[in-house]
Amino acid sequence: MSDGPDVAGPDSDPDLGQRLRSLREVHGLSQRELAKRAGVSNAVISLIEQNKTSPSVGLLKKVLGCIPISLADFFALETLPRAQVFFSAEELVEIAGGAVSYRQVGRDLSARALQILHERYQPGADTGEALLRHEAEEGGVVIQGELEVTVGDQRRVLRAGDAFYFDSRLPHRFRNPGEVEAAVVTACTPPSF
Amino acid sequence: MSDGPDVAGPDSDPDLGQRLRSLREVHGLSQRELAKRAGVSNAVISLIEQNKTSPSVGLLKKVLGCIPISLADFFALETLPRAQVFFSAEELVEIAGGAVSYRQVGRDLSARALQILHERYQPGADTGEALLRHEAEEGGVVIQGELEVTVGDQRRVLRAGDAFYFDSRLPHRFRNPGEVEAAVVTACTPPSF
DNA sequence: TTCAATTGTTTAATATATTGAACGAATTTA
DNA sequence: TAAATTCGTTCAATATATTAAACAATTGAA
Incomplete structure (x- = not known):
């Protein structure tokens, strides 16, 4: 039949070989050892x-038994890791826009346990008071500028390197009190919203 | 090599054929149609x-694509349905005993969503008041004798064919007010206890 | 350097999977 | 009844998977 590189057929499972190779290498086995x-x-x-x-x-x-x-797990890898692992800055999904920018890592979070956002606040930008959405926890690290974070009755201005963590059900608010754009990376779990 | 009936090897996947056959038949396909x-x-x-x-x-x-x-799902069937499907009366697990008998369908419920019991009450037997265990729902059908069921402030005597259903968090009680043994089949979800 | 061992790959030989066509049995249609 | 389907199975022919052995490239030790 064909003399191309893929004798096993174009649609048989184009990634089966790579999956086996990855698994083998992760386990530190040579082809001969595994064989x-x-x-x-x-x-x-x-x-x-x-x-x-x-x-x-x-x-x-x-082979897989070794x-x-x-x-089942081996073929589950066939569908699972279609999930994207790396995201270039341009691939982050803007879910707000305007004076406050929320750029989300990943498009469909329905099967994920975390929502990760790259947030930017123009000088003076303010999210306003946000109340309990769902039972969840939320945290982040400021990476640029100044960010005033209000959670319940606590308030503080955070700068690059500072961080926060709170129960999302508490009323919370973000504001940029400075003269330059503020940026934060936040995580929230679960992303059910 | 061997001339036995199983040329594919004794340990290759002794049930692969049966799994395929079952799936094919469940979907109403003949071998030729599927092929x-x-x-x-x-x-x-x-x-x-x-x-x-x-x-x-x-x-x-x-083949499986048709x-x-x-x-992944096909090979998951290889491990999953080791779970027992049919239970003879003697195989039900007694979890109470005495004037009240609870015979449970299946031994290990940790991976199940339902607890199913065959319950028998001697004449006069009484479970006493039972309160909220976990958030769960419970129901059953009386199959013999008389069973007085009390849920919250409601009370009623049920006979063969009658049934009940309630939120397990409500205080509830079962009693056999009759002269003969009472029997019920009940289901509870989830079985986390 | 040079030898020895290990790596992954390739090739011809062999074992096995897969095909195409036949078979017998069971149903259906005429 | 009989002819015609359809069913699942079997067998020889063919395609392909798998083996055994050799290859070139790399690594480590002497």
Whole structure:
């Protein structure tokens, strides 16, 4: 048949080889070590990792059993880590805009446990009083400028390096009292809103 | 090599064939229909279902894609349904004993969403007042005799065929006011206790 | 440096998966 | 009844997975 690099078929599982290779390397195993433990030839490990063959379920099970990882978990990796890991600054999602900018890491948070925001406040910008949304906790670190944070009856001006952490159900407010843009990185869990 | 019925190896996945067959039949597909949709031969479906071959990941993916079910979910079935499905009367677990008998369906409920009990009350037996355990809901159907059920300020005598349902946090009580043994089947969710 | 060991890859040989076509049995249709 | 489907299975032919052995490149030790 074809003489291209992918003999196993274009749609069989284009990333199966990379997944196996990553798992093997993470566990500090060479192809030969893994092959010996699994009782298979080292060549087949190489071929699988290059997607030059579509292993039988039986063989794959023997190999994965030495990682160890179950077939179910191995194939779960196929769908799970489609989630984006790295985000360039331009890829952050603006969810506010104007004098206050909230740039969110990731687009769909429905399956995540954290909401992480890069927040910027123009001089004088103010969020106003925000009350309990859901049961959640929230914290952050100021990275530029000055930020006045009010939580309940406590108020303080934070500067680069300072941080905060509070229960989101407390009324809270952010304001930039300075002359330059203020920036903060915050995290909130869970992101259910 | 061997001439036994299982050429794919004894430990490759002894139930893979049965899982595929069950899934196919549940979806009302014949071997030929499934094969045609997947673009493979009908023979290979038969062989896989008899565990006479260990399919390649590529082929299996094509086939499962027409069920449809993902590889991850398919192999998750391998471990999940080790859970017992059928229970003979003798296998129910007695968790009370005496004048009141609670026979539970299943031994370990830690991964389940329901606790199901077959309850028997000797004539005159009484559970006494039971208060809120956890946030849960509870219901049941009387199958024999008479059962006086008290929930909060409501009280009623139920007979075979009658049923009840209430929030477990309400104080509740069961009593057998009759002359014969009373029996009920109840369900409670979640079983966290 | 040089030898020895280890790495991942490739190739020909072999084992096995997969195909295409046939079979017998069970249903359906005429 | 019989002819026609459809079912699942089996078998020889073919395609492919897997092996065993060799290759080139890298690393570590002498």
